Amino acid sequence: MAAKSQICSIWLGSETGILKGVSLRKKQAFNFCEMSCLSRDQEVCVMAWGDPYESELLLGSVNGTVKTFSTDKGIFTATKECGDPSQGKFTGLAVTDSSMITCVESGLLKVWKEGSTDTVEVNVGKDICKMRQNQSQRHHVATGGKENPLKVWDLEKPDKPIFTAKNVAHDWLEMRVPVWVRDISFIADSDKIVTCTGHHKVRVYDPSTPQRRPVLEADFGEYPLTALSLPASQDAVVVGNTHGELAILDLRKGLVRGCFKGLAGAVRGLQCHPSLPLVASCGLDRFLRVHSLEDRSLQHKVYLKSRLNCVLLSSRDLESSSDSGDVEEVKAEEEDEVWDNMETVTEKTKKRAAEKDEAAVTGADGKKKRKQVNK
Amino acid sequence: MKAVKAPVEEMDQAECEVKEEKSASGPCFPPTFSVSEIKNKQRRHTMFLKLKEEKRKKRMELKKKKKKERKALDDKAPPKEVPKTIENQRIYDETTVNPEDEEVAFDEGTDEFSAYFNRLTNPKVLITTSDRPRGRTVRFCDQLATVIPHAYVYYRRGLALKKVIPQCISRGFTYLMVINEDRKVPNGMVLCHLPDGPTAHFKVSSVRLRKEMKRRGKNPTEHSPEVILNNFTTRLGHSIGRLFAALFPHDPQFVGRQVATFHNQRDFIFFRFHRYIFKNEKKVGIQELGPRFTLKLRSLQKGTFDSKFGEYEWVHKRHEMDSSRRKFHL
Structure with a gap:
């Protein structure tokens, strides 16, 4: 099991309660579960890395337990009761330096301090669809749900949210616009937060300004958006909806840059690679698909037999294994630098040449015209 | 020059x-x-x-x-070549179900149809139409109700499906079947499994009612028929096959000698309804009872009918998926 789990670079949680690991380099998929004790109430709702070295994986199940999976050893090392199933499924799971944060559908957000049994409980309002952690300020979390606007909480001062979004203005019929936040993400290196809604809108909020309404609103498709992810490159967001439409949206003007093809069913989990231009998506069609963000082509497609709920990428290179990965990465970077230099030089000369050519062509045209006139 | x-x-x-x-x-x-x-x-x-x-x-x-050459060679003749068809040249589908697969078996054993297959529920079907059905659609519904035992045809009365579904559930229906029509011709079918889905949306074509059929047998009896499901091999095909199987009661009454067939070929599902008779030990005669129609899957949605907010398990996307004629989904 250890050997298997160490080569896996993509982790998926399924509706049947199986944790799946996929190694793209070896083109193999593994199940990390006892096949004899499967049950539907172990359905994986949320997944998160337990530590920054990505050696521990936390899985939140429907029955209210959080399991710890060691990717080095390839076994489940711990199980913790973090709530009961009557309060709904997990909607978010995150870790800070010394504690674990869980959030359920009924809106009970709990902070579990390591080593002690007492918890900090925050009621963030009912019908929560998603809870996300700010990766740069790890004690900040954002929540949102049905008729529950985006709120940002500082867990060191959990009495009041530090930011509450205001609903957008009434529509052209003076009707209230319903609220339904389905997924949230913090934009790195800025205070901004991007959300997607069940009414196919993508909204960007900026808590650093006094404005509580979105600073940007974009529309995609006509079906509820279910997941969103931010790629490593700035000012874009990848969103997926219930019809299996996946697209990359530009956050500067809110336009669709392009769609990713090949999906057949609703998107449930979506994650962009932290450094490479890749996006992994999974959902009800039981496939894991990895697309390139650059040319939007399908890179990998893996059939995983169960409906998939969530996907988690390791931050290392997806195609190389853990032991030889570092060396290859360095090489690739060096090469990249070389290529970058070359490209810049050639581009410039090309441009100039093109300009000259154009000038020449226009000149020739001019001459022809003159000739025609003369005729 | x-x-x-x-x-x-x-x-x-x-x-x-x-x-x-x-x-x-x-x-x-x-x-x-x-x-x-x-x-x-x-x-x-x-x-x-x-x-x-x-x-x-x-x-x-x-x-x-x-x-002549073949006859001259007699039994030494080389075997006849199998003609190439787009079905036997089919692109391999990785979702083809292996019957020994534990995971798929578990997934199917605990899905929404497991209650029927564990013999906990008996099917009860409500058949209705779009608003204001016309001639052929009405007759088609009536004939479907004679094919499916425990089926009740109700007039739609302009009701919204989302309002009908809770009432169906409270009255113990396990299926809601809606026949849609265009210009008096039935052209769509929504098949919704109750109480918690899934919902399949089919295109209906080539409907042939009983009256229009040649060499048709006498009207079917009320015995519950046997069901034949052909060629549902992929994971999606299995789900659809289970959807059809759960329409009919568990134990067929062999006295009725009636068979309902769902035959899948190139993603088209052909429905036929026959009566058979064993003429002697080798020969069997069949007689079609009708109606016959062809279905093509448009989408499979998780949960009961909700075309706006429902999550789709599979949607047929024409330009993306139909790039190869040899690729089939069921």
């Missing part, structure tokens, strides 16, 4: 005429000559017919010769 070329062209034409005269006696063209070069339309047509006939004769001769 022109001055030089012109006589050559004239020469060519002259030659052509000569050729045509020759060919009139019998279609024996030089190898590079083609019928389409003949300028006279009538002539071209007759020549083409002759050529076609010639080709046919050759082909038949070749066939006869081959047959």
Whole structure:
């Protein structure tokens, strides 16, 4: 099991309660579960890395337990009761330096301090669809749900949210616009937060300004958006909806840059690679698909037999294994630098040449015209 | 240049005429000559017919010769070649279900149909139509109700499906079937499994009602029929097959000698309803009872009917998915 789990670079949680690991380099998929004790109430709702070295994986199940999976050893090392199933499924799971944060559908957000049994409980309002952690300020979390606007909480001062979004203005019929936040993400290196809604809108909020309404609103498709992810490159967001439409949206003007093809069913989990231009998506069609963000082509497609709920990428290179990965990465970077230099030089000369050519062509045209006139 | 070329062209034409005269006696063209070069339309047509006939004769001769050879070789003859069809050239589908697969078995064992397959529920079907159904659709619904035991046809009365579904659940229905029509012709079917989905949306075509059928048997009896599901091999196909299987009661009454067949071929699902009889130990006779129709899956949605907010498990996307004629999804 250890050997298997160490080569896996993509982790998926399924509706049947199986944790799946996929190694793209070896083109193999593994199940990390006892096949004899499967049950539907172990359905994986949320997944998160337990530590920054990505050696521990936390899985939140429907029955209210959080399991710890060691990717080095390839076994489940711990199980913790973090709530009961009557309060709904997990909607978010995150870790800070010394504690674990869980959030359920009924809106009970709990902070579990390591080593002690007492918890900090925050009621963030009912019908929560998603809870996300700010990766740069790890004690900040954002929540949102049905008729529950985006709120940002500082867990060191959990009495009041530090930011509450205001609903957008009434529509052209003076009707209230319903609220339904389905997924949230913090934009790195800025205070901004991007959300997607069940009414196919993508909204960007900026808590650093006094404005509580979105600073940007974009529309995609006509079906509820279910997941969103931010790629490593700035000012874009990848969103997926219930019809299996996946697209990359530009956050500067809110336009669709392009769609990713090949999906057949609703998107449930979506994650962009932290450094490479890749996006992994999974959902009800039981496939894991990895697309390139650059040319939007399908890179990998893996059939995983169960409906998939969530996907988690390791931050290392997806195609190389853990032991030889570092060396290859360095090489690739060096090469990249070389290529970058070359490209810049050639581009410039090309441009100039093109300009000259154009000038020449226009000149020739001019001459022809003159000739025609003369005729 | 022109001055030089012109006589050559004239020469060519002259030659052509000569050729045509020759060919009139019998279609024996030089190898590079083609019928389409003949300028006279009538002539071209007759020549083409002759050529076609010639080709046919050759082909038949070749066939006869081959047959003779096979007969001469007798049992040493090489095995007959299997014709290439787009079905046996099908692109391999990785979701094809392996019956020994534990994970798929578990997934199917605990899905929404597991209550039926564990014999906990009995099917009860509500059949309704779109608003204001016209002639054929009404008759189609009536005939479907005679095929499916425990089926009740209700007039839609302009009700919203989302309001109908909770009422169906409270009255113990396990299926809601909606026949949609366009210009008096049934063209769509929504099949919603209750109480918690899934919902399948089909295109319906080539509906042939009982009255329009030749050599049809007497009207079906009320016995619950046997069900045959053919060729549902992939994971999606399995789900659809289970959806159809759960429409009918568990134990078929063999006294009725009636069979309902759902045959999947190239993603089209053909429905036929037969009565059979064993004439002797080897021979069996079948008689079609009707109706017959063809279904094509448009989408499979998780949960009960909710086309706006429902999550789709599979959606047929024409331009993305139909890129290859040899790729099938069921």
